[in-house]
Amino acid sequence: MSRDLRSAVSATIPGARADLELLVRIPSIWADPAHAEDTRRSAEAVAELARGAGAADVSVVSAEGGAPAVVAHWPAPDGAPTVLLYAHHDVQPTGGDELWTSPPFEPTERNGRLYGRGAADDKAGVMTHIAALRAFEGRPPVGVTLFVEGEEESGSPTLTALLHQHREALASDVIVIADSSNPSVDVPALTTHLRGLVDVVVEVSMLERPAHSGVFGGPLGDALTALCRLLATLHDESGEVAIEGLVRGEAPADVPDMQEEQLRSDAAVLDGVKLLGDGTIQGRLVHKPAVAVLGIDAPRVAEASNVLIPRARAFVSLRLAPGDDTAKAQLALTRHLEANAPWGAHVKVTPGGGVAEPFSIATVGHPFDVARSAFAAAYDHDVVEHGIGGSIPFIAEFARAFPGAAVLVTGVGDPASRWHGIDESLHLGMFERAVLAEALLLQGLAEG
Structure with missing residues (x-):
């Protein structure tokens, strides 16, 4: 049976590759209204792929004000469990088309990798699900619900409403989320820890209006300098996050650490740039908080004039260690910024739109045992259970909505995939292994 399934998966790959390229060509940047x-179109394309893979019913749904999502069903054989397969079809902005080696929405193969925005994150996840279902000729051995979201890259703002509205249609025994990554192209992983996320906009004000920097400079400060001094207090001299009240942990002793050369x-x-903080790299990437300034509102250099800036704003993003709480962490960040304003500057802190609870899961139980066996067989390598520093807001939502379901977080990326970055890519050999792993997982869940 396993050999037959391997052959069936291999036969699906050329078509899956072609359909992945079709999806990559659609610039489904939901965060940009110009691409609504x-x-x-991307959602309709995914729906058509689900129909072609034998779905009994397919719907394109959305919550009020939300992006289109696809829900498709393959009925469960008698006595078989139901598995929900999740991925998302929206993508990040390109970050500047001119910076890409090849056009971001024209999929291009180079050295065994397929380049294009969404080639890995997460249209590869969509096609992993579709290809695995095709391997069973549209008749999987378990019940399957395919749920492909359209606003994950915007923080899944209406996912809670979608889960509430379609709770019965999405109910399942096992949830497989294909939106994470592997440590390398030939080493499979189950993601067991994810950092959380909160962000704020901080505005520093020094003057009611601009003032001449020559006439008034000296006794009067400017808001941009004050903002820079305030932002500098977010880290200590070694680069550790200096915000009090945040959870700080360490990587488990049995988790292999990443080599500094690989991270760099x-x-x-x-060259010459030092890493921040101390402790293991894995601990710093996953089990400690991280804070970054992602944007500043101030005059551009080309537009600068000889005036003291009256006010300036910055967007501050804080990643939370597993075990932390978003409300407490956002309050801690706000209090830090308010307490460290230099020179009596006025500080206003406004919560941003990004909120994601940290996530941890114990991989105990039959579905996880089946997953470890299936992935090891597909990759010819034991599964690594690891954490990643990113945040996936919807995972906590699924865990709350379906507390009885086992949640398996997998992925079709590797460190070279450059998710969210320039020249995002998918390793095509890993893609085939991921499809085989998922097909073996569905087969194993049916047999169990």
């Missing part, structure tokens, strides 16, 4: 219609290569760190 593209996101709708994966992130393209410049």
